[in-house]
Amino acid sequence: CNSVDDQDPSAHDDSMLAANQRIWGFETNFGGLADLTLVKANQLMPKPTHLTWEEAAVNALCNSTSYRMLVGAHGARMKQGDVVLVWGASGGIGGYAVQYVLNGGGTPVGVVSSAEKARLLHDLGVEAVIDRKAEDYRFWSDATTQDESEWRRFGKQIRSLVGEDPDIVFEHPGRQTMGASIFAAKRGGTVVTCAATSGYMVEFDNRHFWMKLKRLLASHFANYAEAYAANRLVAQGRIQPLLSAVHPLTDVGVAARAVHRNEHEGKIGVLCLAPEEGLGVDDPAKRERIGEDTITLFRRHGG
Template sequence: MKEILDAILSSDTTAADFAALPLPESYRAVTLHRDEEEMFDGLDSREKDPRKSLHVDEVAVPELGPGEALVAVMASAVNYNTVWSSLFEPVSTFAFLRRYGQLSPLAARHDLPYHVVGSDLAGVVLRTGPGVNAWKPGDEVVAHCLSVELESADGHNDTMLDPEQRIWGFETNFGGLAEVALVKSNQLMPKPAHLSWEEAASPGLVNSTAYRQLVSRNGAGMKQGDNVLIWGASGGLGSYATQYALAGGATPVCVVSSDQKAAICRAMGAEAIIDRSAEDFRFWKDEHHQDPREWKRLGARIRELTGGEDVDIVFEHPGRETFGASVYVTRKGGTIVTCASTSGYMHQYDNRYLWMSLKRIVGSHFANYREAWEANRLVAKGRIHPTLSRVYRLEETGQATLDVHRNLHQGKVGVLCLAPQEGLGVRDTALREKHLPAINRFRNV
């Protein structure tokens, strides 16, 4: 691995040089162990500690198949799916690997006693398999996390509808929290030249997810002038939704839980902010009963901030805790678009406020290749910026994941894999200098 790292850090290494580098037999990776999938049985989610389940192991470099690439990973990031993986909930990810392994002899490589997790990366292509023409060794890349087979017609209009659609590093093996990753070549996109490795690695999953959910016609189809309620507006997903709303001429109504998070939203340019902790919004009376009076209070607060208007779109991802309120506060004919359920999957809402007001609930999951490419293009052009707040070493991934699990983070949490330090990999210094305050916005809070 040292020879590979030296080649990446050198300014004169050619594509031929990278192609000639010998591949290592093994590499360091953040793993889960199949024989530990019951280690947290009986514990509440809040009591489960990712530092106990996530390991840094030396694992074998996987066989390279047709249409695939091996990438030297300089940096990666922690997403909420890494939290789910580390807690073995709602199911163990080894169930995904077993199912995938039954698909074909090539897919069987993924069904192992260990799972290399992680759904983001920035790095350098080392090898490409047969049939790969768009990428070559030495290319600096980021990867989106959509893994598809595309052997069914269902996926050819929208690749997210492929029956064999999976999230790389969550429902497949050989993910990005490692020194080497195995990806399908159609996951690769150009690394934004003005960003460091850790900055470039951080937008991937959440940026693409927010783009589809809010901007794409497959999601809410946001337009100029829309009012958009954004839950967790300073978090991994919400920070990108806030940027897209502002960049697209909409008005974000940012819901946060502290003064510090409110300050981040203001720094991004948002003006309509609700601190749900300071204003003591409690949408549930107890475990089984919601409080419609709180829905009405939230709706009134929104109208105070928007000049009397209800929201056209609700950017939903907390799930159970907020969904009843989200359905209520959306304007007649508006859209609630949901991509996750971090507070619980069993949503409850009063359907009278949906059907009688002609509202829509739209499910949104990650992004197709085109949407991911467009989202990455906006980052590369300096229109959308990373929301990286803190960076850990590979050995500290358990702590990084615990921070996300307990919501102790802002924006995104990065992880250095092969990169020996932060700040490396910047190629376009002029564009970086132009946008440096925005790039560092989450670092400065």
């Protein structure tokens, strides 16, 4: 997805730092949905041979983003044993994040907003799950005031589930949750953020931040090396695609509405050139070896 001019010297250290970097389909090209499109060779990665077109297509953006945030050298550098709080843990980036935590020998604490999403996380192997709707967390008592007692209740619930505070908070809802995220992070812990779905103007209590020596880290997509490493893990069957539903290009509005209303899990696939779902598996034997169970969990939940 990443477009960078290789004449920019900063691009040779970390291409995400290049002044002219743009994300294809987000900052260029008016979106990513089309029958045909033109891209640069270094915006492409090998398709994992055991996956269908739509299973392979849904990973690039969110998987790479989560990899940089948690695993790559520019992110939070998660270690074995780390407790990682993941907001939206059955969503696009969260669903990859919890897999990275499990793969890396950490303990994910996933936050979701329904019993159905909680079940999906349990099936993925995440034991500690918080249903924020069922718990009725109200971090804001009105539009301008946050309620510290709710942050404390949230922190207590995390401790009761995993016995300690999070080393890393995987943050992206933004305004609604940043105060709680900064509060809940362990002394010396890291809050890594790549988005602000619920509002860009975030607020937190600086006392909880500086006196406990926490870090706030910005992250955005991934450079080509990070995206390639993340894609390799999908190709190895160590990270599973989050495809939960599939629509033809003509029904893209239905797919967009589900995401807008937060009714979806993982990622929704849209068929552009493929005439039907399930095509494009180049290596069926590898697919069998890896096992449908660890490829199609989200699709089976999506029904």
